[in-house]
Amino acid sequence: DTGTTGGGDTGTTGGGDTGTTGGGDTGGGLSLTCSGTLYAGTLSGAGDMADHPSGGAFYFDGFQATMVGDPGTNFDLTLYRNFRGTWRPVDSSTNADSSESVSSPFRGGYYARVSSTSGSGDYLLCVE
Numbered sequence: 001d002t003g004t005t006g007g008g009d010t011g012t013t014g015g016g017d018t019g020t021t022g023g024g025d026t027g028g029g030l031s032l033t034c035s036g037t038l039y040a041g042t043l044s045g046a047g048d049m050a051d052h053p054s055g056g057a058f059y060f061d062g063f064q065a066t067m068v069g070d071p072g073t074n075f076d077l078t079l080y081r082n083f084r085g086t087w088r089p090v091d092s093s094t095n096a097d098s099s100e101s102v103s104s105p106f107r108g109g110y111y112a113r114v115s116s117t118s119g120s121g122d123y124l125l126c127v128e
Helices: none
Strands: 022-027 030-034 037-043 049-059 063-069 074-083 086-093 099-104 108-118 121-127
Touching: 030 037, 030 063, 030 121, 037 049, 037 108, 049 121, 063 074, 063 108, 074 099, 086 099, 099 108, 108 121
Parallel strands: none
Antiparallel strands: 022 030, 037 121, 049 108, 063 099, 063 121, 074 086, 074 108
């Protein structure tokens, strides 16, 4: 599913769905202010993961991602960068409350991986 652009938009939940762009976005009861691309998804339990954007994308001004997950979940966020054709982790956030943020100031190919350490539920991920 693809969302719309503008402030106060409502996102969707579901594996790998693209939500909305704009401030004050929500999805499945979650809220995350986002001026970039908002992804909404669901992880089914420990070991489940999702990559955004799928396959990676090139960013000229570096990469920043912020995520929130359902209460009671422990979702982690890892940032991968393409180095000469090989994807390597360059930053990670492993807070216990599924409130995570990763970034890199360099231009290049990136994607963010959301993974469940424990629990199942919804998440919102803002990529800027």
